[in-house]
Each structure stands twice: as C-alpha cells, then as structure tokens.
Amino acid sequence: MTLLFLDANLIGGGVGVFLAVAFFLVLAAAAFIAFKMLKKSVKMAVRLVIVAIILAIAVTGTVGLWWASTSKSPRPPRPANSQ
Secondary structure: OHHHHOOOOOOOOHHHHHHHHHHHHHHHHHHHHHHHHOOOOOOHHHHHHHHHHHHHHHHHHHHHHHHHHHOOOOOOOOOOOOO
C-alpha cells in the first residue's frame, strides 16, 4: 500500500513555493545582519564578498526548492494494448 505514495512530491505546490520564499528571506536577513555587524571591523570589499556569498546560497536554495516543488511527479507509462 505504501508503494503508491513513493512517487508523491513531498514539497509540491504552494508549500514548496512558501519554503523557497521563506528560505530566501531568512538568508537575506542574515546577509543584512552580517553586513551591519561587520561594519567597523572589516573593509567594504570583504563585507560585500561575505554578503554576496550568503545571497548566492539564498538564490541557489530558493531556485532548488522552487524547482523541486513545481516538477511534476513521474507518470506510469501507458499500456500498449488497452483492450
């Protein structure tokens, strides 16, 4: 019976899109906080590199979650003879 549920997309539909947006917002907030905290101790170029790395991870994770949530589950092949 559990064999029927193995092809289900676990993060499908709106839940996956919500997770993707939430993931991006959390990491964008972390990048902003890191930028503000490193204001006095690190030069501007290093701060921007750190923020760029955090935002790149955020964008990559968001695209991955979005792609996983919108991909269609595989359908079984049609039978050759329908009679």
